Amino acid sequence: MVKPVAIKDVVGDVIQELSEGSGVSKPRIIEAVNSAVGRKAAGHIKTEYFKNSKLTINVDSSxxxxxxxxxxxxxxxxxxxxLPKTEFTEIIFKVGKV
Structure with a gap:
């Protein structure tokens, strides 16, 4: 029987795998995003994933x-x-769980 895995662990692993393709680690992307949006806004967001040069970020309110x-x-x-070696072409903000 397969042991259940928390979805937060799966999402973290997916972000890590996608980030490795860009040559930048997941923690480094999250750190850069938090810095880019500012300290106040950083408490209201969660970096979801980075794929095909598109960064998706959940925001806690409209x-x-x-x-x-x-x-x-x-x-x-x-x-x-x-992150000059990482190509960011688009940021997608969406209301979601932070």
Missing amino acids: VWLYKLNMQRKQILDNLRIA
Whole structure:
């Protein structure tokens, strides 16, 4: 019989695998995202995954979704500075569990 695995562990493993393809570790991407959005906003987001140069981030409310969407270009620029060897073409913000 297969032992059950927590979904949070599976998601973490998937992010790690996808991140390895980009040459950047999952913790480094999360650190860069938190820095790029700012300390206050970092408490309202969770980096979900990075695939095909697209970064998906969950946001805890529609207010933060709006605010971060308005800052999307600045956040992308900050990520490109923090991780110059990683190509970020798009950030997708969505309301979800943080």
